[in-house]
Amino acid sequence: MPHLPKVVTEPSEILQIVRAAQREGKRVGLVPTMGALHQGHLSLVESACESCDITIVTIFVNPTQFAPGEDFEKYTRKLVSGLANVDDVGADIVFAPNTDEIYRQGHSTYVEPPAVSLPLEGKCRPGHFQGVATIVLKLFLMIPADVAFFGRKDYQQTLVIRRMVADLNVPMEIVVCPTVREPDGLAMSSRNAYLSSEERQRSLAIANSLQKAQQLYADGEKSASSVLTEMRRILEKAGIDRIDYVALVDPETLVDREDLTEPTVALIAAYVGATRLIDNQPL
Numbered sequence: 001m002p003h004l005p006k007v008v009t010e011p012s013e014i015l016q017i018v019r020a021a022q023r024e025g026k027r028v029g030l031v032p033t034m035g036a037l038h039q040g041h042l043s044l045v046e047s048a049c050e051s052c053d054i055t056i057v058t059i060f061v062n063p064t065q066f067a068p069g070e071d072f073e074k075y076t077r078k079l080v081s082g083l084a085n086v087d088d089v090g091a092d093i094v095f096a097p098n099t100d101e102i103y104r105q106g107h108s109t110y111v112e113p114p115a116v117s118l119p120l121e122g123k124c125r126p127g128h129f130q131g132v133a134t135i136v137l138k139l140f141l142m143i144p145a146d147v148a149f150f151g152r153k154d155y156q157q158t159l160v161i162r163r164m165v166a167d168l169n170v171p172m173e174i175v176v177c178p179t180v181r182e183p184d185g186l187a188m189s190s191r192n193a194y195l196s197s198e199e200r201q202r203s204l205a206i207a208n209s210l211q212k213a214q215q216l217y218a219d220g221e222k223s224a225s226s227v228l229t230e231m232r233r234i235l236e237k238a239g240i241d242r243i244d245y246v247a248l249v250d251p252e253t254l255v256d257r258e259d260l261t262e263p264t265v266a267l268i269a270a271y272v273g274a275t276r277l278i279d280n281q282p283l
């Protein structure tokens with residue numbers, strides 16, 4: 001029997017549910033998503049269900065984190081197919097508000113995201129993290145759960161959210177869960193569905209490039225520039241030449257590393273055809 005979650009669309013109703021559960025001493029877990037649910041999301045829900053009495057999944061395609069010309073419309077269409085998965089998502093409650101309810105007429109208040117939002121995605125997608133920080137804080141206020149779960153695939157996003165929560169004294173525990181991968185290594189992403197079968201094959205170069213970085217690091221290579229050259233070579237060999245960044249950075253500050261003498265995270269953002277994919281690997 002599929003486990004059917006209760007679907008709530010009104011912020012006032014979800015707040016009441018959370019408060020009532022917490023009055024009974026229940027631990028509430030929150031998994032924010034933009035729909036188009038895949039195994040990566042389901043692993044977040046599983047983690048939430050394991051440690052919480054009530055798990056709430058939010059499904060909201062947040063318009064303010066997409067720049068004009070990005071894939072907001074395409075993403076919204078994917079949401080419809082994502083909703084089909086909701087029946088077996090395993091959550092207790094799905095919160096799926098309307099855009100008009102979240103961004104009411106005259107909405108003009110936004111969160112200024114922390115400094116860690118500036119490099120990498122911040123450079124390539126100006127305004128993106130302001131949209132993410134704003135919606136995540138709004139969700140945390142609408143759903144004052146005890147703990148919220150995010151995937152490590154969006155590495156910089158997790159740093160932005162952790163920093164925002166610390167800086168603004170938001171009473172929410174943040175849990176970051178490992179990236180879920182396809183058997184051949186491709187990181188699960190809602191955007192993988194946009195790939196043709198030929199692009200799907202070529203996209204493997206992203207995971208391979210990160211793996212190569214990990215292997216070189218493990219073998220004792222200390223020069224960041226040598227590792228970066230090798231990473232780019234693997235991407236370019238697969239015809240991935242529209243590269244937003246290939247980076248080796250400090251895991252907390254995202255400042256570029258020159259020498260690989262300390263823990264480092266490798267990150268890639270690149271287009272395979274028209275689809276922009278991101279992935280990362282702590283070394």
Ligand code: PAF
Pocket residue numbers: 032033034060062065132135136154157
């Ligand atoms: O990671 C995502 O899916 C989104 O950025 C999030 C955190 C749900 C905010 O819209």
